[in-house]
Amino acid sequence: MPENPEEKLLILQLSEDSRKIARILSNETSIRILKLLDRKSMSAADIADELEVRLNTLKYNLDSLLEAGLIRVRQVKWSRKGREIKVYETVGKMIVLLSGERSSDMSLLLTILRQHSMKNSEGTAALEFSGVYCEPGI
Template structure:
């Protein structure tokens, strides 16, 4: 990627990163498992409001740090949160500050080789309530 384009996109998501389309598979089962975990949902809701470190999240949610670490790692792996920045403690320890990632996840059972234009066609035909005029990956549904 050219340097000037890379600079423009620093901190911004590419449109295709906001949309995750999955057939039923091990990946989709993993996402469903993570999103059915109450702690993961609580973390996502908290990070929607503000950026926080693991220690702050653990304190706010009243969960043990090792339990939280498992959930943060899972959410990072599937791309629903990211490290916004790294700061340093007084003792010189690295502290990651997390934020939620805005992403639309579409699970499509029974379709193995579905192209993205078919997905947009289906979204236009079956607009979810409240999605009128929404742009996903540059297309308006």
């Protein structure tokens, strides 16, 4: 899970931003990348080899996932030839799309999340609701 509470949950109303995320998540290559990175951190070349996709296709999907905040660069390594190699990982973000603008939707959502909050290794609630990030206007 992300270190910052505001990265744990992204709540979006239907908007251009939510449509972008939905587009990314409807892309088969993006989903395959997310599933792979959920298992282990990898470089773009390793991801391309594993998924058997061309590097330019992979780069497009990685850029989209980075822009949406669904993955991040975990570390930067250097090749023997002095080239930068980025190692990617998922951010462990939950995404909730709200179809309405009513504040009751938000109250209901928070109630449900509190009832089914995630537990960390000590058995205490790991999701900090004070750190929930909501799109402006919610």
